[in-house]
Amino acid sequence: MLIPTFGVMLLFGLATSVLDPSKLSFAPDNAYSVTALIGNLLGLQNVLVPEFGGNFPLWSLSNETGYYVLFPLLVMLFRTRSILHRFLILVAVAAIVHLLNSAILLYFSIWLLGAAFSRVRIECGSFLRWAYFLGVIGAAVVIRLKGKSDISVDSFVQYLLFSMVFVLFLSSMQVTWARTRANEWVNRVGRFFSEFSFTLYVLHIPLMAAMLHLASPVFGNAKLDPNRPLHLLVYLLLYVGLVVGAFLFHLPFEARTYQVREWMKTTLRFRSRPVRV
Structure with missing residues (x-):
């Protein structure tokens, strides 16, 4: 990819x-x-x-x-x-x-925290599960408004605290949900977007730069103003364009990951077979 x-x-x-x-x-x-x-x-x-x-x-x-x-x-x-x-x-x-630099090494502890909690399952009621969820949202808002956005040594403590709340929430979500129509719809939507999430992640900056470059003759190089309705519409169009562009781009590449992996396994397995003489 x-x-x-x-x-x-x-x-x-x-x-x-x-x-x-x-x-x-x-x-x-x-x-x-x-x-x-x-x-x-x-x-x-x-x-x-x-x-x-x-x-x-x-x-x-x-x-x-x-x-x-x-x-x-x-x-x-x-x-x-x-x-x-x-x-x-x-x-x-x-x-x-x-x-590696000090920040990468320090944040390895948070990665290990996630790896450890992947084996943890918290059985609780919906009240505590909602409390974890609201804690995650609240911590994210506080970090965004008052904290430090950069991944650095100085911001380690805030992200460690956020990660602790986040892994508690994820561990509480490892339950068997009832097969309702609403849950099935949520699963389908989540599965659809997850299939090209990595493409969206690695492609959104160059794709955004390309769209802004094409739109510069009309809108110029000025930043979008959130107080202007037209600029909000432009932002929405850019957002939709990013998602659609990433989806289309993933079809011939990321969507073929499984087929490519199986082809490589088959090819390597065939070449490794002993030849009878």
Whole structure:
């Protein structure tokens, strides 16, 4: 899914003359360089390279990459009895810790909190479940209005408290719901949007930039004013355009993930079969 998104970003860079196709760059500080492209595919954005094409939401992928590597290493560290294996794992962990910044390492504790609570089920009544839900909404509003939006060391405590309330709410939702028409409709809607949620996440910034670029001859480069009804309509159209665009974009790519995975399994399994002579 990342490769098609990077292709869209390259096309947008060419269309807006931000990218010069005659000059191939390998500079690590160039957001459109080959180095940045490879680094983003490896989850090293904001670690060794910038986000490719200025698509800043990609910062979270470096966190995920670090956590997905650190967690199994830590599990193997506690499970193995070999001194050599423990030494090699500690060397690998030390190298990763040295590479990652302090914020990524600190927020690893929140990731571990979520991993731990994925095995927790809280049985409670609807009153407590609604209390958890309202707590999540209230904490999110307070953080948005009074807290710090950046994922940094200074904002760790507020996000830790929010995460604790959030995992309590999620754990209380692990119940078997009655098969009512309303619940079935909610499930269908949630399943529909979840199928292209990752596409929407990685694509919304370049897609938004493309739409604003196309609309600039009409609306100019000024920011939208929430006090003007016409601008609210423009915002709504942009929002709908983002969702529809992400849905259409996911059809030939993210929607084919299962088929591609099965094809790769079949291909690798076929190649690994012994040949009779």
